[in-house]
Amino acid sequence: MAALTRITHKAHLPFPAATAAAGGRRPRAARIRMSLQENGPSLAVVGVTGAVGQEFLSVLSDRDFPYRSIKMLASKRSAGKRMTFEDRDYVVEELTADSFEGVDIALFSAGGSISKELGPIAVEKGTIVVDNSSAFRMVEGVPLVIPEVNPEAMEGVRLGTGKGALIANPNCSTIICLMAATPLHRRAKVVRMVVSTYQAASGAGAAAMEELELQTREVLEGKPPTCNIFKLQYAFNLFSHNAPVLSNGYNEEEMKLVKETRKIWNDTNVKVTATCIRVPVMRAHAESVNLQFENPLDEETAKDILKNAPGVVVIDDRAANHFPTPLEVSNKDDVAVGRIRRDVSQDGNYGLDIFVCGDQIRKGAALNAVQIAEMLL
Amino acid sequence: MAALTRITHKAHLPFPAATAAAGGRRPRAARIRMSLQENGPSLAVVGVTGAVGQEFLSVLSDRDFPYRSIKMLASKRSAGKRMTFEDRDYVVEELTADSFEGVDIALFSAGGSISKELGPIAVEKGTIVVDNSSAFRMVEGVPLVIPEVNPEAMEGVRLGTGKGALIANPNCSTIICLMAATPLHRRAKVVRMVVSTYQAASGAGAAAMEELELQTREVLEGKPPTCNIFKLQYAFNLFSHNAPVLSNGYNEEEMKLVKETRKIWNDTNVKVTATCIRVPVMRAHAESVNLQFENPLDEETAKDILKNAPGVVVIDDRAANHFPTPLEVSNKDDVAVGRIRRDVSQDGNYGLDIFVCGDQIRKGAALNAVQIAEMLL
Incomplete structure (x- = not known):
């Protein structure tokens, strides 16, 4: 996490890339955390040490996204690093073809080639992949979704059916x-x-x-x-x-x-x-x-x-x-x-x-x- | 010139606002300067201590613009300051209604209100005013000129007729x-x-x-x-x-x-x-x-x-x-x-x-x- 901790959230500094994993920007000590739930889906964050990977965690936490487990996945280079998320300690695991066993939803942001290689493998394992790369955006049959704009494109994709799926996140612009x-x-x-x-x-x-x-x-x-x-x-x-x-x-x-x-x-x-x-x-x-x-x-x-x-x-x-x-x-x-x-x-x-x-x-x-x-x- | 000298032309610094007056960016020591000529027009630079005023000098020098004299004009605040231009020393003079006596061409860049007030006075004195403000751009009859684009708009404006004129410089964008x-x-x-x-x-x-x-x-x-x-x-x-x-x-x-x-x-x-x-x-x-x-x-x-x-x-x-x-x-x-x-x-x-x-x-x-x-x- 060395690369990210250098970018800290100082007053007026316009670049808080990594704020959430280390506690989040909205202190909520007095609230009972509901996100870790036995009946929530199992999650994986792919590319967890990157700017978007870190923000996945921030947003999951801010929105009290329910989960029963969460895997922190990254390249071999980052594997073994320790991180804290919602008061629990995690070790970053190396991303491999075996990473998706039992994962319900995987949020991918590790570049197009990683998505191309491992996205379909995850889907075969029954994982619903939400992919932030450009790998599948224009592939016919893959929903390309902005929830406020075209939620209907995701019709038919459901959790708990045991069937994996790819959903593409559009480009930021x-x-x-x-x-x-x-x-x-x-x-x-x-x-x-x-x-x-x-x-x-x-x-x-x-x-x-x-x-x-x-x-x-x-x-x-x-x-x-x-x-x-x-x-x-x-x-x-x-x-x-x-x-x-x-x-x-x-x-x-x-x-x-x-x-x-x-x-x-x-x-x-x-x-x-x-x-x-x-x-x-x-x-x-x-x-x-x-x-x-x-x-x-x-x-x-x-x-x-x-x-x-x-x-x-x-x-x-x-x-x-x-x-x-x-x-x-x-x-x-x-x-x-x-x-x-x-x-x-x-x-x-x-x-x-x-x-x-x-x-x-x-x-x-x-x-x-x-x-x-x-x-x- | 304190405000301008703070912006100096360091290597890689992207903001050389004021380079010319203090010697120019193109060393030409070996050349015989031809710009100061008895038969050249008399010039005035209005707003000479500003970013554009300084650049007027830089460009005049770079292009060997001929002149027999040049007045450095600015607000009362800057009057009395000393500057060197083409190896001669000048004292910045306070801009007044009397500044334009005997001036053939005045380059104005001191803001719209100064132009509105003193531009017409200069024209009455027989000066051709090239005005960088927006004061006269859309006034009918005032040429608005980009030399590469519409030089024909300036037809009829000539030096040496004793008749002053306004010519507007378009907005930078x-x-x-x-x-x-x-x-x-x-x-x-x-x-x-x-x-x-x-x-x-x-x-x-x-x-x-x-x-x-x-x-x-x-x-x-x-x-x-x-x-x-x-x-x-x-x-x-x-x-x-x-x-x-x-x-x-x-x-x-x-x-x-x-x-x-x-x-x-x-x-x-x-x-x-x-x-x-x-x-x-x-x-x-x-x-x-x-x-x-x-x-x-x-x-x-x-x-x-x-x-x-x-x-x-x-x-x-x-x-x-x-x-x-x-x-x-x-x-x-x-x-x-x-x-x-x-x-x-x-x-x-x-x-x-x-x-x-x-x-x-x-x-x-x-x-x-x-x-x-x-x-x-």
């Missing part, structure tokens, strides 16, 4: 965008969406967050920045997302937004373009989203719809110039939406511009996965 | 966007443009750059960030541009892009929407621009057009994932364009996505103004 766009889409049907992202370091893992912090210190001291995770200076800079660029000129991150939106909305006609940029922010993404509708939707109605949308909070104070920021949504469950306004470049009320911020590790990954798991209970 | 969009517009006619900006601290002046540096140090030390220029934490964060929000929900910065584009392109029909965001970067802006054309334009042709456009450099290496970054264009004259690709959300070749970066202080302000002045010679 897609989740954050669609949390805001879907309520509007339901009302007025989005026909085209132009997205520009402002993505945090956390999307590239805890090591990227550490590198951003390290580089910033180095640059302020006039030293050359250490570039291990990214090949260029990240501190006081920004760059096109590091995902590989495809033959159509889009990078993989951008095409996730294009394709996952179609699958989640079950709408092959919706037109999406995206430009994905990494900015020197720690753990929350921002997205500028331009929407084009089939039916008219005025900005006041849009604001009301968003105010009533589950998992969404509207921050839109024009007089005070107060709108969502990554820092304000960090460690928060809700996705924040603001700058809601009629698009002056489109006729009538057929277009809106909005600005969305969401915690990449939480709703963009761990929270969404745990919410999927909750639907199985 | 507009200049940087249109440097890339115009060559494509000329070929295929842009009908709609969706812009999301990633704007640097420098747009809010040297004090904002200092605050970003100070805040970053404070946050890394676990201290609360100093918020004098902006009301919230800027370090490791981003926020909707601090310009006032208008009744239509757009902020003034965004409406500049909308309105200035129409004036510069002399096209009242072009549809523009923009979302302007400040990111923790020092002195160069980035912009994600989605273009919709009247006539088809494929991405290879677009790339060729941009490669041949004056003041534009194409950085678009998909295999190496090398595209423009703010740091790479800092202190550079050219605007960099990359991520040039067919927009998959539009049919055929009627849409392109591009990503543009340009130095906000240089081409976004000082360089463009000096280029305007050069057209008068």
